[in-house]
Amino acid sequence: MRLMGSALAAGLAVGVLVAPAEVPSAPPIGRDLRLAAAAPASPTYTTFTLNIRHDLGKRKARQDMRKALTTLGDAGGFQEMSDLVDRQTLMRLCKDLDWGWYMPKDEGQEIPIVWDRSRFRIIDGHTVKVHGPEEGVTPSRYINVVRLREQATGKVFGFINTHTIAQASYDAQATDMHRIPRLRKHFRMLRREILALFASTEHVFVSGDLNVNYLADRKRRVKGLPTDELGDLVSFDMPLQGSRGPTSLLDYGMTVKDGSGLELAHSRIVHGWNSDHDAVQLTYRPVDLFRTGPLFNRPVSSIADRHRVLNRVARAIDDAEPGGLVRVISSRIDDDAVTTALVRAAAEGVDVRVVLGDGTATGAEKRLEAALGTDRKAGSWFHRCSGTCLGGAGKQQANVVLVSRAGGTTDLTLVGSGPLVRNEAGRWTDAFRVSTSSVYDGYARLFTRYAADGTDTSPRRVLAWGAFKAQLYPVPSGRRHDPVLKALAPVGCRNARGLRTDDGRTNVRIAVQAWSGERGRLIAERLGVLQDRGCDVAAVLGPKVLGGIRRQLARAHIPTRDAATGQNLLVVDGRYGKLAGGHVAWTGAPGWTDQSLVSDGITLAVPYKETVRGYLDGFTRAWRNG
Incomplete structure (x- = not known):
């Protein structure tokens, strides 16, 4: 049995046992800032x-x-x-x-x-x-x-x-x-x-x-x-x-x-x-397990590398302390480690709240519903939306985990590229970790909107959280509303001074699981224009990228590789808007399909060079090993 500080003082010979105190335009390019809610670095730790x-x-x-x-x-x-x-x-x-x-x-x-x-x-x-x-x-x-x-x-x-x-x-x-x-x-x-x-x-x-x-x-x-x-x-x-x-x-x-x-x-x-x-x-x-930046699965590596994202999500939930709060938005949950962590956290006094899109319940979801209950007046609860959560005609495609405190890290947000399911271990996926309070608070407000399970009529679909921007789906169909086309509009191709632009060409990197339809055709067309203008465009294509899109990319001379990617990722490194050295990654997005425009989803635009460096490295690994 775990003994808390007061019990220790009464029953153990210990030192002083005082519990510590609870301690549509291009997004702006972020300075490399020290994130206020992140845990400070620890000095070396020597044991014997x-x-x-x-x-x-x-x-x-x-x-x-x-x-x-x-x-x-x-x-x-x-x-x-x-x-x-x-x-x-x-x-x-x-x-x-x-x-x-x-x-x-x-x-x-x-x-x-x-x-x-x-x-x-x-x-x-x-x-x-x-x-x-x-x-x-x-x-x-x-x-x-x-x-x-x-x-x-x-x-x-x-x-x-x-x-x-x-x-x-x-x-x-x-x-x-x-x-x-x-x-x-x-x-x-x-x-x-x-x-x-x-x-x-x-x-x-x-x-x-x-x-x-x-x-x-x-x-x-x-x-x-x-x-x-x-x-x-x-x-x-x-x-x-x-x-x-x-x-x-x-x-x-x-x-x-x-x-x-x-x-x-x-x-x-x-x-x-x-x-x-x-x-x-x-x-x-x-090692700061929740330091800001992307964390990647590596499906061609060790068992630990294949489960890295899901295990780190479970670790964040497990590190929540009694009295804390964990909130989850996902399209589907069937991973045992994540499910067990959520159930255990609730049993230990953490408020755990889960919102899922519609669909047939998995065994893990049934277990969560039984453990958490469905009374949203309680501290912990489970809710399955009727159809989508924001009123879209498609599917619920957002995947976000919020942890109020994980060890020394407060206001932790984990933005996943895919659902919390076991077969993600066989895909190239990522989770973006950030402990900036404005991002955490922004997602918390969106969680409340998701949990309301109605038709979200807010006209604001782009939300500014400091230097970060969140794109909310669903959006109206058509070229002028498409968030990906709007993100690609400010890209310039020549005289770039980015992280990896020694040849002066802007890098545009894409890893997409699902890409099809008229929307997909328009995005591929825009990428072809950028390639023709001198950008260095390359794409990792997942299993749901249809043949018409593949042929269109080939005609535009855009290099592609097939890989088991679970991402819908866009990265720009180079000339962006007025900046010759711009760097932005868009992560957590729904697929590049017609249906995705009318689905629930949240894309996070991250304008920090170290994050972009991490995503460029992750893209290269998938390109070489996919």
Whole structure:
């Protein structure tokens, strides 16, 4: 059970447990601004793990603990502190040095977690019992877990510390068959705790004396030992050197492989202790998982890369905290990770509100409706529109997730190129991340209009949110109303000074899933004119780009590549309006079809060069690997 700050103060021996305070014209080209709601960058994060041998004696144990606290980093885990005097010594040292500690009174006190209180405050912590004691064999074994708030940024850092049964494995083999079941159980439970912490925490680190020699285990891969049980989930970040003698590496530092929020800078074995173990010190660069810019699926890469967008959306929802608000507009939901995150967030006290277009309910959508209910007077609810949500004659095609706070990032907006469905993993898709309050507030107002589920008669279809502009669908049909044609109208082709215009030609990059009809013909015609005028036009074409459009592009000598793209993306880099160095990306758009004009949709125009650079890179990957 997770224990909040007040419960900790009453039931645990910890440091001071004060919860932190809740911390139609061309769009203007945006300056590279510092976005007010984004989490500030964290400094490097240095952690450690050290086994304090239980029979060192008070003086030597104190020397080792003090040295660790003053030289090894920002947070760490100790093991084998079964002696009450040693634990009391650690608490006194922490008070003197202004460090916090997590050391439950009754269970898990032998594996305390400590942190520098000038950087962190505790959010919550819990202890899991792995197995009980057996005289002459082992004491009880535990896993300790804490979440820490970084005071300067509001980001959440998770720390797990543990110590497994000894003498079950020699040289990474299943040696003692009486002990080995408890060791394997420990690693199974550790895996569950890592996954659970990862689901609610930006930055996850795991330490411990695992009593398995990693130098041998990484090669042997014996069933149920660390490499076999955890190797698909975590990176083993220790240096390949002994921590208990030159050939035995028992002391581990680990991070989740994909999306842990921590990037290893360096690690080392630190010698010179009274204990029979050396310390392992690890330094990380915290990664902002929600920094402004596009995030891409890569369907020809690893499993993690194929699910990168959906998993990051789920991560943002999971990182929402009780009392927060998550809002979702989507055409369809069937992804398990996103669905589970939404259900779990609602159960933990986050207000979760979901608006979907009409259609046959998926199993995931039925699950959401059952979990959230349909009473829109409640904090959480699920609503399916009757037809479209804004009164269009087509379909609901917008896909947006709003999270009031995800860890240290507030006012987070995720604009998806496609719905929240499993088969997006097989496509080139993206999500644009931004934590600018004007964008968040703008989408929040649109969410209210979507949830009203009526005919939206507002004449304003272009909304300015600072330097960003949102194009709202449906719009009247015809050339003069078409948002894509209007976006292409200011494009100039020669004497460009963009990001990648060494030849002086403006780059126009297109990745479109669906392109057809009279509307599609007019857009292709305009692109042909730009190509003829000297622009560098190239297009990645998805499965719903019809043959007539393909032939029209070929006649205009526009290079194309087929790819499994799920995007409807337009990027301009070069001469735009009066600017020789313009850069704009239009993302989140509905398809380039006649039906899309009368469908619900929201296109976001992003006029920032680093975002355009990211989209140019994403286009190039799809072009080369589609």
